[in-house]
Amino acid sequence: MNISAKAQPGCRYYIHDGPAAFRLELSGNLLKHCVAELEQAWSTASSAIGERAFLVDVTSLKSLDDAARELLRRWHAAGAQLAGHSPDTKLLINSITREPARHAS
Secondary structure (H helix, E strand, O other): OOOEEEEEOEEEEEEEEOOOOOEEEEEEEEEEEHHHHOOOOOOOOHHHHOOEEEEEEEEEEEEEEHHHHHHHHHHHOOOOOEEEOOOHHHHHHHHHHHHOEEEEO
């Protein structure tokens, strides 16, 4: 099941609810005004994820502020796997997780 949802102007997220993983694809400019809506989407979805992996694809992010960076840190600390394709995205992931980036699927 795939769900597209627009957060606030400038940021967008897509939910990919698969059998092995729940993937949240972030796109655009992830700024403070988007964080509350993403936290609500996560809160709603978390009860349905069960034992599946929670993947956050940041490949299409253009920018993020401190509030968004903190949200990604909290998700990572809670077990989310941050993933991306580009070298810039991998640097972003490393700066948040202090771990090597995973390749987004």
